[in-house]
Structure formats: structure tokens, C-alpha cells
Amino acid sequence: MTYGSQSMTAPLKRVAMRKPGRSLLSAKAADWHYGPGFDGARAIEQFDVFADLVASCGTEIIWIEDTGDGLADAMFTHDPSLVSDHGAILLRMGKPGRMAEPDLHAVSYQAAGIPVLGRIEAPGAVEGGDCVWVDTTTLAVGRGVRTNQAGIEQLAAMLAPHGVTVLGFDLPLGNGADACLHLMSVISPLDEKLALVYAPMLPVAFWQLLKDRGYTLLEAPADEFAASYGLNLNVLPLVPGDVLMVDGFPKTRALMESAKCRVRVFNADALCIPCEGGPTCLTRPVWRE
Ligand SMILES: NC(=O)NCCC[C@H](N)C(=O)O
Numbered sequence: 001m002t003y004g005s006q007s008m009t010a011p012l013k014r015v016a017m018r019k020p021g022r023s024l025l026s027a028k029a030a031d032w033h034y035g036p037g038f039d040g041a042r043a044i045e046q047f048d049v050f051a052d053l054v055a056s057c058g059t060e061i062i063w064i065e066d067t068g069d070g071l072a073d074a075m076f077t078h079d080p081s082l083v084s085d086h087g088a089i090l091l092r093m094g095k096p097g098r099m100a101e102p103d104l105h106a107v108s109y110q111a112a113g114i115p116v117l118g119r120i121e122a123p124g125a126v127e128g129g130d131c132v133w134v135d136t137t138t139l140a141v142g143r144g145v146r147t148n149q150a151g152i153e154q155l156a157a158m159l160a161p162h163g164v165t166v167l168g169f170d171l172p173l174g175n176g177a178d179a180c181l182h183l184m185s186v187i188s189p190l191d192e193k194l195a196l197v198y199a200p201m202l203p204v205a206f207w208q209l210l211k212d213r214g215y216t217l218l219e220a221p222a223d224e225f226a227a228s229y230g231l232n233l234n235v236l237p238l239v240p241g242d243v244l245m246v247d248g249f250p251k252t253r254a255l256m257e258s259a260k261c262r263v264r265v266f267n268a269d270a271l272c273i274p275c276e277g278g279p280t281c282l283t284r285p286v287w288r289e
Contacts, residue, residue, distance in 0.1 A: 004085035005285040006136040008189035009237040014287035020075040021066035035274040042270035057238045076277040077284040079128040081105040087117030094125040094146030118158040124151035129182030142183025144171030169203035180276040188235040224249040234278025
């Protein structure tokens with residue numbers, strides 16, 4: 001099976017996803033830091049609409065089953081692994097309730113015939129939401145509550161022989177250790193050199209790198225960032241400049257449309273906003289080309 005995804009925006013050919021099921025239905029909001037509006041049954045309906053949109057572009061979905069293992073956050077398949085051009089990398093989660101998830105990805109990659117390049121080991125921690133391909137040989141990684149220096153060093157050692165430079169950038173604490181704040185919470189690449197950002201929370205050196213590499217940065221409006229708990233910014237490119245976002249944030253949408261993006265929306269008031277993860281988080285790109 002073809003694999004490899006060292007771009008955030010190249011056409012999404014294959015993706016790993018987990019349809020939420022019994023685990024989400026039985027989840028207690030307080031155990032998972034889910035906010036007001038969480039409704040497992042409605043979240044599942046909204047996920048189905050989202051998955052249809054992804055599939056409608058011809059993207060092949062590798063399904064990871066919700067077997068009732070109680071891992072409610074496992075629908076956010078972006079986080080437990082990466083897929084480099086040289087094989088999958090199994091990560092190690094910073095959120096204690098998510099520690100079992102990389103093993104689910106390991107099983108899926110084995111079944112799909114995708115080799116494993118390596119695995120982040122304790123005391124290292126890296127979550128996929130902290131990893132952003134600036135270009136095919138530069139991986140930016142947010143150092144914060146979910147990802148630590150030991151994890152970044154392991155990732156750098158794994159990827160250096162393949163010509164990839166891994167750069168760590170400090171994230172703020174945001175809303176505290178229980179809340180979800182990844183590097184991808186403050187940037188969504190939209191096209192090869194175009195990204196939607198929440199400028200006030202971008203690590204300065206990362207912002208400088210993006211400018212040096214010729215990126216145009218669209219600055220998402222603060223009121224919609226606050227109203228959506230940051231989910232207005234979580235935008236998934238299916239092909240460069242053709243993106244999916246959570247409905248209800250017209251200024252953010254118009255900003256992307258003014259930069260010539262095609263924007264499609266889906267309703268996610270039960271799925272994404274209370275569960276702290278958007279369309280990028282619900283997808284683990286396995287092959288982008
Ligand atoms: N990449 C992402 O931003 N993933 C969102 C994960 C949300 C999940 N509730 C978590 O706290 O890990």
C-alpha cells in the first residue's frame with residue numbers, strides 16, 4: 001500500500017479514521033475534559049457527515065474500529081502516529097487517557113502493510129497535533145503539555161537519516177494542563193505557502209520561520225477563535241486550497257475565500273467544539289501526494 005505524508009496540504013489520497021461508537025457514547029464528559037454541548041449520539045451523526053465529505057473527494061479511508069474499548073478520544077486519529085515517506089512513526093501520548101491509542105494505530109498499519117519507522121519511547125512524548133510539516137524536509141514540533149523535549153529529540157534522531165530537520169518551538173500553557181493546546185491549535189496550513197493562524201499564540205521563532213520560508217499568513221479573527229474554543233482555526237485541506245471547516249464562523253471562512261480557497265463546512269457543535277478537536281484532528285493522513 002502506498003504511504004507517505006510529509007506535507008500538510010498535498011492531495012489527501014489515504015487517511016486513517018476512527019468512527020466514534022460505543023466508547024464515545026459511554027464517555028463521561030468530565031473524564032475527558034469535554035465541554036458543554038457534548039452529546040455522543042449527535043457527535044456520531046456529525047462524524048458521518050464529515051466522513052462522507054472526506055470520502056467524496058476520492059480519499060481512501062483506513063478504518064480503525066471503535067470496539068467499545070472506552071477510548072473516547074481515539075476518534076482524533078491525527079495524534080497517536082505520523083506517517084513519513086519512510087514509514088509510520090508510533091507516538092507516545094502526553095494525555096494520560098490516550099496512552100493506549102498508538103497500539104491501535106500499530107495494528108492498523110500492520111494490517112495495511114505499512115512499515116513502522118520507529119516509536120517514541122518513555123520518557124519521550126509527542127502528539128501528532130504538535131507536528132507541522134513546513135516543507136517536505138522541515139518538521140516543526142510544538143513543545144508543550146503534550147509533547148516534550150525528549151520526544152522531539154527521538155523524532156529528530158529517527159528522521160535525520162532521511163534528510164528531515166526537526167525543529168522544536170515552545171507553546172504557551174493556554175487554558176491549562178487539562179485542556180488541549182497543540183501547535184496545530186494555532187495554525188492550519190491551507191496551501192503550499194498559505195496558512196491560517198492565530199497570531200497572538202504563535203511561537204515567535206515559528207512565525208519568523210514561516211515568514212522566512214515565504215508563507216502568507218491569514219490571521220483568524222479573535223472573536224471567532226474565542227467563540228469556537230479555537231476550532232474555527234482547525235481546517236483540513238483535501239487538496240491544496242480546498243478545505244473543510246466547522247460551520248458557524250463566517251469571518252474566518254470569508255478570510256480563506258478571499259485568499260482563493262474553496263471552503264466547505266459541516267456542523268460540529270456536538271463533535272468538535274466540546275471535544276476540543278476539529279477536522280484535522282479527526283484524520284491521520286497516511287498518503288498525501
Ligand atoms: N490534533 C488535535 O488537536 N487533536 C484534538 C484532540 C482532542 C482530544 N480531546 C484531546 O484532548 O486530546
